[in-house]
Amino acid sequence: xxxxxxxxxxxxxxxxxxxxxxxxxxxxxxxxxxxxxxxxxxxxxxxxxxxxxxxxxxxxxxxxxxxxxxxxxxxxxxxxxxxxxxxxxxxxxxxxxxxxxxxxxxxxxxxxxxxxxxxxxxxxxxxx
Numbered sequence: 001x002x003x004x005x006x007x008x009x010x011x012x013x014x015x016x017x018x019x020x021x022x023x024x025x026x027x028x029x030x031x032x033x034x035x036x037x038x039x040x041x042x043x044x045x046x047x048x049x050x051x052x053x054x055x056x057x058x059x060x061x062x063x064x065x066x067x068x069x070x071x072x073x074x075x076x077x078x079x080x081x082x083x084x085x086x087x088x089x090x091x092x093x094x095x096x097x098x099x100x101x102x103x104x105x106x107x108x109x110x111x112x113x114x115x116x117x118x119x120x121x122x123x124x125x126x127x128x
Contacts, residue, residue: 005076007093009047010101013068016060023057025049025098027070049074049095056098067104073097 011029026048035041049072051057064070074095080087 007072007074007076009049009072009093011047011070012104013064013066013070014046015066016064018057018061021052023051023060025051025060025064025070025072025095027072047093049093049098051095051098053096056095060098064098064100065104068100069102069104071097071099071101 009027009029011027014026014028015024017024017026026046029045029047030042031045032040032042051060072093072095074093074097077092077094079090079092081090082088
């Protein structure tokens with residue numbers, strides 16, 4: 001039996017940080033929940049994903065911009081190191097797959113910004 005630790009993140013790109021040999025992409029995913037009053041609310045969670053594959057890094061450099069809707073899938077890796085005598089633990093999100101689903105320009109306006117709908121005619125059209 002194979003053991004796995006995987007992640008999938010669907011969200012909007014915050015920052016793209018290219019480095020030598022890797023690219024880090026910060027993705028904001030919104031999670032909905034019910035608050036104490038029973039109303040639906042949402043909270044933003046920021047995740048930094050690391051991409052090592054040269055092809056994926058080229059794709060990101062060419063097609064991905066801040067605000068784009070993306071999906072990233074990959075492996076979770078736990079890390080640790082010593083700082084000032086204390087052990088610090090962390091989690092790396094190593095993306096194996098990365099795709100742009102919609103550019104920022106295709107973002108739907110927020111309900112307050114939405115244009116008013118034109119009234120629709122009620123009833124059936126008659127043929128003459």
